[in-house]
Amino acid sequence: MMKLRFASPEMLVDINEIPDLDYHRVDDDGTIRVGAVCRHADLERSSLLDTRQPTMAAAAPLVADPIVRMRGTLVGSVCHADPQGDWASVMTALDASIIAQGPNGRRSIAVRDFVLGPFQNALAFDEIAVEAVVPTPRGMPAGGYLKLERRVGDYATVGVAVAIDRVGSQVGRAGIALTAVGPATIAADAAAQKLTGRPLTADNIGEAAELAAEAAQPKSDHRGSADFKRQMVRVFTSRILTGLLRSEEEAA
Amino acid sequence: MTAVDEIKIGGMGASRRRVEDNRFIRGKGNYVDDIVLPGMLHMEILRSPLAHARIRSIDASKAWAMPGVRLVLTGETMAARNLAWMPTLSYDTQAVLATDKVRFQGQEVACVIADDPYIAKDACEAIVVDYEPLPVIVNPTQSMADGAPLIRDDKENQPNNVIYDWEVGDKEGTDSAFAQADLVSKIDLHYPRSHPSPIECCGSIADFNRATSKLTVYLTTQAPHIIRAAVALVAELPEQMIRIISPDIGGGFGNKVPVYPGYVASILASILLERPVKWIEDRTGNLISTGFARDIYLHGELALRKDGRILGVRMNTTADHGAFFSDAQPSKFKIGLMHSAFSCYDIPNAHLLARGVYTNKAPGGVAYRCSFRVTEAMFFQERMVQAAADDLGMDQAEFRRINFVRDDDFPHRTPWGFLTDSGQYGKCLDVGLEAVGYQDFLMEKEEAAKRGRLLGIGISTMTEPLGAGNSREYDILGIKMFDSAELKIHMTGKALLRTGAKSQGQGHETTWAQIVAHELGIPAEDVLVEEGDTDTAPFGMGTYASRSTPVAGAAVAMVSRKIRSKARKIAAHLLEISEEDVEWELGRFYVRSQPDRGVTIQECAVAAYSNMPDGMEPGLENVAYYDPPNLTWPFACYIVKVEVDPATGVWDVLRMVAVDDCGVRINPMIVEGQIMGGLTEAYAMANMQFITFDAEGNCIGSNFTDYLLPTAWETPGFELHEVVTPCPHHPIGAKGIGECAAVGGPAAFVNAVMDAVKGSGVRNIDMPVLPDRVYEALQTGQDISGAPPVKM
C-alpha cells in the first residue's frame, strides 16, 4: 500500500514489540485464540490445528509464500480486509470474532461485521485488534480450504472455505465463505444452511455448491471470467464437501 | 613429465564451480545501485498515466521550489539541447522526454534530480501536467483500422500506423506447393507480450568531471561498447572521454541491451550539474516502460502430402511494436530472424509476410532470453507442426521424424535460405522419446481417457540460429557483430583475460578461464576474467543472443592459440631445437624425439619476460577479434507430459524431458543451469506470464502481483539429456545454449495441453494457458486466441 503510494500515513505504530501477542492456543472448551502478532507460519506449523480446526490447518499453508508467511499475521490479514485475503473467509466460515482494544476497553466484533468493504474494517481510530477468537465447535470440527492461484504466493483467483461441526451423522453447524469473488469476503449462508441439521449427502452437497456459486459476485479480469470464477466456487465447495463425505464413509 | 590432466586444471568438460558465486553468495556483488560516489544526486522519472494524450502544458514550479531539488528536466529542456528524441537500434526515433504527446502509459515525461530519491519522487508528484486525452490503440486490429488515430504524427512520411511490410521467400513456388497439397493445415496464434524482468531493474550513475572532461557512466548494460558509441553520438563527446562501466549485472535477458531515456537524462543531468547523478528504476518503471518481448500474431499454413511430407510453409505475422520501433535486433531483416522457422525440417518452399505496427504500448525490446524473433519463430513452428500432425491424423513424433533434415544432408539450406551445418535431429528425438517412455504413455493416456482423465504429451523440436553474427548480415548501427578477447600472461604463468562480452549471470568468469585452460594448460584458477569496462576491455558487442560462447568464446580460444604459437618459439629457444621439432601436449612443449625433455607453458611465460630469443618482442600478451563464419545451430528436443483437470482447467506437469545438443560443453554444470533456467522461463511463459492492456491502454502486469515470475515451488522438475554434435566452424566445437530452452520450451508445454484436450475439438489455446482459458475451451469446444481482456 505504502510502496504503491496508495497510503502515506503520517505515523506508523509497530505492534511487534507489544509483549505476549504472538500466541495461538486452544482453551479447554475448544475455543481457539490467535494473538495479533501470531504469524501465518506459526499456524502452518502448529500441532494444535490439524484435528481441532482443519479448515484453518488447510488454509495456513496456502496463504502467500513461505517468506510472507514468516512475517504476516492472521489478525493483520483480517484487519487489512483485502477481498482476496484468505483468512477473512476462513474466519467468516468459522463465525470467528476479532477482539478490539481501545482506551475504553475491549469489545468483540464478529468477522462478518468487522470487514466493511475492500480495505476497510470496523475498528475505531483509537483501537487495535488484539486477538481473533474462533468459538467452541458444536461437535467434531471438519472442513477444508481450496484456493485457485496462478502461482505459489499469488493471491487467490478464487478461494472457498468450508467448516462444519459434526454431531453424530448430522451436520450440527456449517459455514461457507468465499475469497476473491466480490468486493469483500462473502459469507455463503444459504449454502451453509442447506447442510445444517442433516447428514451430508451427494444431493445436498450439490445444492450447497450451487448456492455458493450463486452467492459469488465475481468480476471478469485477467485472472479469469466471472463465469469461470463462479464455476470454481461450485467445484471447490463440492470437492471439499465430497472429501468430507468420503472420509466419513471410510471411517464408518 | 606428461600433459596436465585437463579436468583437474578445470579445463573443457570440467563442472567447475562458478567463480563469481564466491562474491554473490556472500552478498559482496557490486551492482550499479551499490555504488556510491561523493556528492551523488538522485534522479526520479515522472511517467505518463495516460496511454495517448497531447501535452498542453507542464508546470514544474512546485517541484523546483521543494527543498533539496536541484534540477527538473522536461521535454523542453531536452529539446533545447536537441535531446528530446534519440535514435533507436531499429532506425526509428524514440522520445527521451515527451514534448508533443505521450504515446504509452508509463512514458517518461519529466525527471527530477534531488539530494535523495525520496525528495525526487515527491517532487515528481508535484509536477502538474495538463493532458488532452486522445483515442487509444492497444492492438494491431485497431492500429490498422480505417481512420485510426495516427500515433507517430511526429514523423514525416508516416501516413498510418504501419511501420513496415516485409517479405521473404519464394511466393510462386510456395503457391504451387500449396496447389499440389493433399491437405492444408492452418492455424492462428498469438505470442503474448511478456517481459524479461531481470531481478535488478535498470539504472545508471553518470559522473561528468568538468575538469578532465571525462564522462564515466556506471550502467546496467549487456553491451557497454555499443552504449559508448551511442553516448558518443548522443552527447557529442569524443569516445576516449567516455567510460562505460558495467559492474555486476543482476540479470539481463535482453532487457539491458537498449538505450533508455533514464540513462540519457541522468547523463545530461550530470553534465549540467557537474555532479554524479544516480537513477535506479523501480519495478513498475521497468515493467511498463522498458524493452518488452514478443506480442506478435501469426496466420500460418502448411501444405501437406498424405504421407506426411511438408511441401510448403506460409507465415503471415503482425507484430505490435508499441509506440516506437526500438527493437534491439542487429539483423538487416525487419522482422529479425522470424524466417529461421522450420530450419530443422526439410521443406522445399516457403514464404513469409511480416508487418509491424505502432500501438499505444511500451516500445521493445522484443528479447526475453532470445528473440530477434527466433523465439516466436520456433514457437509458431512447433505449434503449426503439432496442429498439422493432428490434422493428418499422424503421430506427432513420426511426423517430425519424416520431415527432419537428415544427418548426412549438411550443410543444409533452410526453407528461407539460412545455412545449417550439423546436427543429429532424429537421434535427439529418439533419446527424448525413450527417456519419457513415449509408447507406454500413449497407452496410459488411452486408459486414462476411459476414466475421464485428460492426459497429454507435447513435443517441441527445433534448431535455432544463435550467436550473432557473421558480420555480413549482422550489425548494430553499422558496427559489425564480431567479438574480442585479450589475454595477458604474467611472468608467473598466471593470466588476465578480458573480453568484449558482458556476463549477467552466464558465468563467463568461470568458463572463459576453462577455455584458456583447454588451449594452454594453465589451470583455470590462475586465469582472472574481467569484462564490462570500456577503458580496459577490448571492443566487443556484448552478451545477448547466446553469442558469448559462439563469438567471444571463440575469440578466447583464438587469442590463446596466438599466445601458444609465440610460446612455441620461446620453447624452441629454451630447448635449443628448431620450432619444427617442438611438439605440444596440454600445458607443455617437448622435443619430438625426446618426449621427456620439455618446458611447461609457465616456464615459457617466465622466459617471455626474462630470456626471450634474440629479436623477439618481450612479453606474452595478445588480442583476437573473431568474426564467425556463420551462426551456430544447436538442436533441442523437449517433451512434456501433463494432466488437465477438466473441472478447473488446471494442468499439472507430470514429467519434462529435455535433450539438448549444443555441441561441445565447456562446463556441463553451467550448461545444465542454463537449460534449467530456460525451461523454468518457458514454463512460466506457457503457464502464467503475459502483459496485457485494457481498452484505455492501462498496463495490466505493472508489478509482480500481476506479472508473475515462477518460483521453485510450482516449477516442475526437469530431466536433462545430451547429444553432442560439435559445431564444425567453431574453434572448440561449441554452439550457443543460453536461450535454447526458453525458445523451444514453451511449445512443448502448450502442445502437451493441446494434446490432452484435442478430443474436445480444440486446436489452440493461446499462451499463457491459464486455467480459465482451458476451462472455457473445453466447455465450448472453441479455440481461445487473442489477448484478453482486449481480444482481437
Ligand SMILES: Cc1cc2nc3c(=O)[nH]c(=O)nc-3n(C[C@H](O)[C@H](O)[C@H](O)COP(=O)(O)OP(=O)(O)OC[C@H]3O[C@@H](n4cnc5c(N)ncnc54)[C@H](O)[C@@H]3O)c2cc1C
Ligand atoms: C507477496 C505477498 C503475497 C501475499 N499473498 C497473500 C495471499 O495469498 N493470501 C493472503 O491472504 N494474503 C496474502 N498476502 C498478505 C499477507 O498475508 C499479510 O498477512 C497481510 O498483508 C497482512 O500483513 P501483516 O500481518 O504484516 O499486517 P500489516 O501489513 O502490518 O497490516 C495490514 C493492515 O492492517 C492493519 N493492522 C494490522 N494489524 C493490526 C492490528 N493488530 N490492529 C489494527 N490494525 C492492524 C494495518 O494498519 C494495515 O492497514 C500477501 C502479501 C504479500 C506481500
